[in-house]
Amino acid sequence: MKYIDEYRDRESVQRLLGALRSSVTRHWTLMEICGGQTHAFLRFGLDALLPPEIELVHGPGCPVCVTPVEQIDRAVAIAGGAEVIFTSFGDMLRVPGTRSDLFAVRARGGDVRVVYSPLDAVKLAQDHPDRQVVFFAIGFETTAPANAMAAIAARARGVRNFSMLVSQVCVPPAMEAILASPRNRVQAFLAAGHVCAVMGYWQYHPIAARFHVPMAVTGFEPVDLLRGMQAVVNQLEAGQAKVENAYSRVVSEAGNRHAQEAMAKVFEPCDRQWRGIGMIPLSGLRLQPQFADLDAEARFDVGHLAARESSLCIAGEVLMGHKKPTDCPAFGRECTPTSPLGAPMVSAEGTCAAYFRYQRPQE
Amino acid sequence: MSQSPPDFQGYACPVPFPPGDRVVLGHGSGGRLSRDLLTRLVLPALGSAAPRHLDDSAVLQFGGELLAFTTDSHVVSPLFFPGGNIGRLAVCGTVNDLAMVGARPIALTAGFVLEEGLDFGELGRILESMAEAAREAGVYIAAGDTKVVQRGSADKLFINTSGVGSVAPGQAVSGAGAKPGDVVLLSGPIGDHGIAVLSAREDLGFETDLASDVAPLNHLVRAMREAGPVNALRDPTRGGLATALKEIADQSGVSIELHEKAIPVRPAVRAACELMGFDPLHVANEGKLVACVPAEAYERVLQAMRATRYGEEACRIGEVGQGPPGRVTLRTAIGGTRLIDMLAGEMLPRIC
Numbered sequence: 265m266k267y268i269d270e271y272r273d274r275e276s277v278q279r280l281l282g283a284l285r286s287s288v289t290r291h292w293t294l295m296e297i298c299g300g301q302t303h304a305f306l307r308f309g310l311d312a313l314l315p316p317e318i319e320l321v322h323g324p325g326c327p328v329c330v331t332p333v334e335q336i337d338r339a340v341a342i343a344g345g346a347e348v349i350f351t352s353f354g355d356m357l358r359v360p361g362t363r364s365d366l367f368a369v370r371a372r373g374g375d376v377r378v379v380y381s382p383l384d385a386v387k388l389a390q391d392h393p394d395r396q397v398v399f400f401a402i403g404f405e406t407t408a409p410a411n412a413m414a415a416i417a418a419r420a421r422g423v424r425n426f427s428m429l430v431s432q433v434c435v436p437p438a439m440e441a442i443l444a445s446p447r448n449r450v451q452a453f454l455a456a457g458h459v460c461a462v463m464g465y466w467q468y469h470p471i472a473a474r475f476h477v478p479m480a481v482t483g484f485e486p487v488d489l490l491r492g493m494q495a496v497v498n499q500l501e502a503g504q505a506k507v508e509n510a511y512s513r514v515v516s517e518a519g520n521r522h523a524q525e526a527m528a529k530v531f532e533p534c535d536r537q538w539r540g541i542g543m544i545p546l547s548g549l550r551l552q553p554q555f556a557d558l559d560a561e562a563r564f565d566v567g568h569l570a571a572r573e574s575s576l577c578i579a580g581e582v583l584m585g586h587k588k589p590t591d592c593p594a595f596g597r598e599c600t601p602t603s604p605l606g607a608p609m610v611s612a613e614g615t616c617a618a619y620f621r622y623q624r625p626q627e
Numbered sequence: 628m629s630q631s632p633p634d635f636q637g638y639a640c641p642v643p644f645p646p647g648d649r650v651v652l653g654h655g656s657g658g659r660l661s662r663d664l665l666t667r668l669v670l671p672a673l674g675s676a677a678p679r680h681l682d683d684s685a686v687l688q689f690g691g692e693l694l695a696f697t698t699d700s701h702v703v704s705p706l707f708f709p710g711g712n713i714g715r716l717a718v719c720g721t722v723n724d725l726a727m728v729g730a731r732p733i734a735l736t737a738g739f740v741l742e743e744g745l746d747f748g749e750l751g752r753i754l755e756s757m758a759e760a761a762r763e764a765g766v767y768i769a770a771g772d773t774k775v776v777q778r779g780s781a782d783k784l785f786i787n788t789s790g791v792g793s794v795a796p797g798q799a800v801s802g803a804g805a806k807p808g809d810v811v812l813l814s815g816p817i818g819d820h821g822i823a824v825l826s827a828r829e830d831l832g833f834e835t836d837l838a839s840d841v842a843p844l845n846h847l848v849r850a851m852r853e854a855g856p857v858n859a860l861r862d863p864t865r866g867g868l869a870t871a872l873k874e875i876a877d878q879s880g881v882s883i884e885l886h887e888k889a890i891p892v893r894p895a896v897r898a899a900c901e902l903m904g905f906d907p908l909h910v911a912n913e914g915k916l917v918a919c920v921p922a923e924a925y926e927r928v929l930q931a932m933r934a935t936r937y938g939e940e941a942c943r944i945g946e947v948g949q950g951p952p953g954r955v956t957l958r959t960a961i962g963g964t965r966l967i968d969m970l971a972g973e974m975l976p977r978i979c
Contacts, residue, residue, distance in 0.1 A: 272961060274961050306965060307965060310961065311963075370652075601659075
């Protein structure tokens, strides 16, 4: 398959591994931002082939993982409403809130549906004018443009029974939060290729300069991952800190202008809680005032939510790169993909799920 | 990988997460949740009435004869999908469950739950497919039942089939017989059924000319057994190849290593899996089997498979080893290694 096979080619991988081995002279700690990259490392068994000097820590780039537990509780409360069709990306359904997840809401009779595109939720609202269709708009800059298009489409088509529960987040403020943490160990970033496909990488230059941290925009196949690693290792060894593009077949400096325009039309920056990490200033997106009538939080009064996390889960430490999933005492014991304590064990992009699926020590 | 010891500082006592108190769709996925439902609720509740072995069919001593006995309910949505329909699936599913324990399928029963309003034309075409599949497999439908429920109480049509087959003396197979040194054989490309059904679901909007592999495998199994010994057999249906091999490794107390490059996956299935984030190893098949065969016999068995209609693309995909019991690993295409596990929860809604 084109664009897949050549990037998973064993000989290319071995050649790049050899180059990486010969250029690394000391221990470096690299963070891959995106959960898709974490999964790729483990799914291909690439992490175990890396030179021992290179340590990977795994970043916060899993949209369902960082969605605050309070928003999940709010989703659960809204989805239980008799007049509501609650729509979401599939991963979100199994993420535990304080007491319940969305799958359990469905099992109790709630109308919870998986959609593959937010525009499908708008269509659902048109098809069911007597129901309230709510879409759970979560994710990074990757989902924001399509979610924005749903708001624009709902407005253009005059759909009044559609609303969005918004919990959008953005990558650059999280990178700054990680680098500013007194316990930070990250010395270089593999920036998230798909986020950069939308946003470009012009936002990253000031961060690289301010914290003197090299970055490479990196894709998701073994060859892509190795090229990104080679780029940052070269910089680390040379004492440089700039932003390079190791995923140029997809990403440009400026990104996708149309997508950015749609986002800017519908959303505006806001402070946002990150599950397990805490408040990061101006790290989120909320609906612009002119789209406020689509805000599900305003449309549905669910009363006071007393959100509570499992005290055992160390998701925040994992998402910040301070700890590995295998450092968690609950990993593979109390916490498994079928009964997750924390979101990283749930999602297809969650770090703990990746470790559980591909790497856990045998019971 | 960090080897630093876990830091327990600051941890509180675990708060047990409230256990789910209801059935969720994932309990029907054929993976880990399905197994949990069986081992935690169904089997304990049945107590002494519960089956002692969990294979595709029960094998019962019946006078001097060994009788294989099994049942399977079919709830696939939509009823018609590229390459088949619920009728062909209902016959093949039960025939294959019998074949996987080494039985010669003899007779099936068919129980129909019909939703008020079901089109007679659709029902007729489904029954024709059942007849055709039964003829192909060499079984007859010995008894049946129909019930009709109010519109909304079922989704058009559910079919339960049960089946009996005879097992020749010394010919019973199970998932528990794999031995270190065995070669793992697969009868053809994986994932066709799951992706074909998915493509027929209108809400996904992708098109493919892929067809389900749904087929009766009893003639293939017979050809294999005539060519050489077969130590373990499974059809990788719900939960896919990964779940089937994990079950064999668990039941047999062996490890299994697979070679990613050797596992055939059609380009359309690969593309769909890449797009939707599925692992082809977890996607359902309805006309494939995986077998563990002694190394000295595998070439003969493989030749015999390739000479049959549903085994033309059979191949060797791995080996049984002496590693930790139950451990299934994949040697990846780039030379790395990763763990293979059962499907954890729900992946695709109602695919069989």
